[in-house]
Amino acid sequence: MAAANLSAVLRAPAHPMAKAGYGKRDAPDQAPRRADDFAGLEPREAAIAGYIDRLPEGAAIGYKVLAEELPDYGQQACRSALDRLTRAGHLRRIRVHLAQADGRRRWVTRTYFSRTARDADWWAAHVRFVRGLDAPGQPPAPAAAAPPDNWTRTRPDNRTRLLRDTRRHHRSPVRFRCCLRLRPRLRPRRVVRGTRRRPGRGTC
Structure with missing residues (x-):
């Protein structure tokens, strides 16, 4: 598995880019990159998350593209890994309305990635910040942590x-x-x- 992680990092610069306006977007206010960023995930999800984290903005990170760039995992494995990363709070697909060169506007789907896991409240606020819509058909983000029992707010x-x-x-x-x-x-x-x-x- 370590060899797979190393090969994924070496192939990252040659990763194909998505069409203009689509692809990966880095979420704001992320913690600095560390070696144990994805230690709480399963080995497969941790390897794919580490690969996506090193990709530039605008890179294509659909499950079919990832399966072509990561031969250790097939399309179904990459698709399941992306769903689990979404449930863990590292990934979210958001539809935004962009203006084209001819003046018309169109809806595009951007995949926002955060090495720092975020809860549902954070992602909902980010969707409002970018003036977009939560893409349908994706798993829910993790719920916000409940306050401790001895914590009261008046x-x-x-x-x-x-x-x-x-x-x-x-x-x-x-x-x-x-x-x-x-x-x-x-x-x-x-x-x-x-x-x-x-x-x-x-x-x-």
């Missing part, structure tokens, strides 16, 4: 935050007036207006 509501700001910024006239203007909306008070006596007149 967020004050608007009423509590407003009253706290009123006490904290009572020395600031502008901030204090803003707080007082909004305070009756949260805590309505009933105002009873009385009748004022006119000077010089009594009551019957």
Whole structure:
């Protein structure tokens, strides 16, 4: 298996490129490359992931192309490996709308690769960032890790935050007036207006 990994790295520069607008894209904010980046994967998935990681942007990384460049694995093996890399959070196919040279626009599918495993929330945010759509038919990304049992998060509501700001910024006239203007909306008070006596007149 080590020989297979070495041969994959040596063949990486001669890897075919995809059509313009397609192919591999590097995900942002990845950790620096290390020897144990894919130690948590199976040997086959780790070897293919290491090969894809060293490919330049725009390289064709479909399962048929990978099977031609990696003779140790067939098309079915490469296809299963790509699905497992998607489930592990290293791979995601995203459809983006690009403008052509003639002014028309078309949908293209780009495969984003990250040596750092990402969860479903991260990939969903990245899809929104590139203004694309999650490609249909691919396995789901791993779910986000749940917080520990002893971890609690409290967020004050608007009423509590407003009253706290009123006490904290009572020395600031502008901030204090803003707080007082909004305070009756949260805590309505009933105002009873009385009748004022006119000077010089009594009551019957």
